[in-house]
Amino acid sequence: MxxxxxxxxxxxxxxxxxxxxxxxxxxxxxxxxxxxxxxxxxxxxxxxxxxxxxxxxxxxxxxxxxxxxxxxxxxxxxxxxxxxxYREYQVCAPACWNAHGLHCECSCMGANHGTGQPAGKWYEVSETFAAQWGPKKYACRLMVSTV
The missing domain is CATH 3.30.780 (Translation Initiation Factor Eif1)
Structure with a gap:
């Protein structure tokens, strides 16, 4: 384990x-x-x-x-x-950043989901990005209400 x-x-x-x-x-x-x-x-x-x-x-x-x-x-x-x-090798992309729902399967585990544009230097190739996927694994995130 x-x-x-x-x-x-x-x-x-x-x-x-x-x-x-x-x-x-x-x-x-x-x-x-x-x-x-x-x-x-x-x-x-x-x-x-x-x-x-x-x-x-x-x-x-x-x-x-x-x-x-x-x-x-x-x-x-x-x-x-x-x-x-989630898939370990999935890349975060504008499709995630501009998403409206809570469902997120990319490697950011929702950290950048729906943020519009995350902090840091990002090289945008396209709205989505193709990559070779690693095996699916379970991950955990704590969501906290800001309201």
């Missing part, structure tokens, strides 16, 4: 900050600090219902709930960890 993997396990095991685990082609796993209303709060009057996963000690919700769930968690808890796949 690498240092990065150990960090992800530590984040998953902690119980004070919510965690959204975005798996590939699977429902999201959402771990919340205990509250009696977690089921109703997660459901948010949606037709679909969150399911409790005893194996992961977390809620399973549709992957399509990612953006809404992260925004609502930030509103309620002010912080949320997001664990998701």
């Amino acid at each position: 690498t240092t990065k993997d150990t960090k992800i396990v530590e984040v998953w095991r902690q119980a004070t900050i919510p965690v959204v685990f975005k798996r590939e082609k699977s429902p999201l796993l959402i771990k919340l600090p205990f509250a009696k209303d977690n089921f109703d709060w997660l459901r948010n009057s949606s037709r679909n219902k969150p399911e409790w996963s005893a194996q992961y000690k977390s809620w399973q919700v549709p992957a399509a709930w990612f953006e809404d769930s992260v925004k609502r968690l930030l509103g309620r808890f002010k912080k949320v960890y997001v664990i998701q796949l």
Whole structure:
């Protein structure tokens, strides 16, 4: 197990900050600090219902709930960890900088996502950049509400 993997396990095991685990082609796993209303709060009057996963000690919700769930968690808890796949050799580009949603798969792990233009010297080749991709790996980022 690498240092990065150990960090992800530590984040998953902690119980004070919510965690959204975005798996590939699977429902999201959402771990919340205990509250009696977690089921109703997660459901948010949606037709679909969150399911409790005893194996992961977390809620399973549709992957399509990612953006809404992260925004609502930030509103309620002010912080949320997001664990998701990324490609190690992916290059950050204007397509990321000018993005509007929260979904980010590039190597910046969302640090430059939607910023318009990150600090530092960047050589812009094009709106997107083709590269040979490394293997997919899980990474973790802490998102903090600024509101």
